[in-house]
Amino acid sequence: MQTTTLSQAAAAEFAPRTTYLNTSTCGLLPRRTVQAVKALVDENAAGVRVGAGDFDVVDAARAGFARLAGVGPDRVAAGGSVSVHVGLVAASLKPGTEVLAPEGEFSSVVSPFALRGDLRMRYVPLEKLADAVGPRTGLVAFSAVQSADGRVADLDAITSAAAAHGARTLLDASQSAGWFPLDAGAYDYTVTGGFKFLLCPRGASFLTVTEEAQATLPPLFVGWVAGEDPWSSTYGPVERLASTARALDEPPAFLAYHGAERSLALLAEIGIDALYAHATGLAARFREGLAELGHEPVPGTSAIVAVPGLGGRTPALAEAGIMVSDRAGNLRAAFHLYNSDADVDRALDALDALGG
Structure with a gap:
């Protein structure tokens, strides 16, 4: 149930000193998140806490992500990075398996497969990904x-094509979860870094698996936290893994997860529908303004706007207090709950002043 409006959250939780349009690189931390991390740091420094953090908070963060992802908490594993989650999936594949991915896909999504050396990698343009799935495809990673x-991505077309050919799917939601509706249950695996649109401290990441897909993953990173009864699994080999996706947990970075629990709760209070409408609305305003200035952004309905050839403007914009990023030669701006129409207009005015 939505209990906090987006404008209330923006006013209460954020006070950026720049025009921050760089959530695709790293999201801003809400005040409640900062407070939770500081509280844990102080407790650890003072020696008043038994252990470095609270596993109940980790489970609360797991449940918070599960709500946003549309799955039960028992389908969510907690970790520290997308590349480790993807590496686990890569280790599960038989030699010679074809892995299909978009051209120019983010390195963490494809490197664990490509660097194994005994898998068949195939790359196609994003818009042709669904059509490229074939009988030899074992996994579509995108x-x-x-x-x-x-x-x-055309999510429905890709999942339908994969199902028609018996291929599994791995979806990276790092640039979408937090503003774009996510149905994690529609994929065999999803991986999500928490430090972008989920507004978590870096060090929190989430892997979701279907019950069937979980059985395919090898217990490569097993530690005592993955045991069915963790506190009875602290010495000697783990005798029985958790029956849920918690069997794939990494030991948690408690500072990150104490903050993540608060950030995910904030997003749930606002609601993904409101976040989607706000972020894509600002992005559309920015695209329209760019066109008026004579620039051609990548078309589409996305909270992330890229302008080919303008990546070199990033340093000058930073000097003007406009925080964007340079990716693959593109000027990349990303919009989230703490942004406003005024932010869009300041960015456009700054670009106009730079000329050319």
Whole structure:
């Protein structure tokens, strides 16, 4: 149930000193998140806490992500990075398996497969990904929203094509979860870095698996936290793994997860529908303004706007207090709950002043 309006959250939780349009690189931390991290740091420094953090908070963060992802908490594993989650999936594949991915896909999504050396990698343009799935395809690995230019994949077409050929799917939601509706249950695996649109401290990431897909993953990173009864699994080999996706947990970075629990709760209070409408509305305003200035942004409906050839303007914009990023030669701007029409207009005015 939505209990906090977007404008209330923006006013209460954020006070950026710049025009911050760089959430695709790293999201701003809400005040409540900062407070939670500081509280844990102080407790650890003072020696008043038993252990470095609270596993109940980790489970609360797991449940918070599960709500945003549309799955049960038992389908969510907690970790520290997307590349480790993807590496686990890569380790599960038989030699010679074909892995299909978009051209220019983010490195963490494809490197664990490509560097194995005994898998068949095939890359095609994003818009042809669904049509490229064939009988030899074992896995389709792709991002819901492309990091370099904000393009949104045709999710329904890709999942339908994979199902028709018996291929599994791995979706990276790092550039989408937090503003774009996510149905994690529609994919065999999803991986999500929490430090972008989920507004979590870096060090929190989430892997979702279907019950069937979980059985395919090898227990390569097993530690005591993955045991069915963790506190009875601290010495000697883990005798029984958790029956849920928690069997794939990494030992948590508690500072990150104490903050993540608060950030995910904030997003749930606002609601993904409101976040989507706000972020894509600002992005559309920015695209329209760019066109009026004579620039051609990558088309589409996305919270991430890329302008080919303008990546070199990033340093000058930073000097003007406009924080964007340079990716693959694109000027990349990303919009989230703490942005406003005024932010869009300041960015456009700054670009206009730079000329050319």
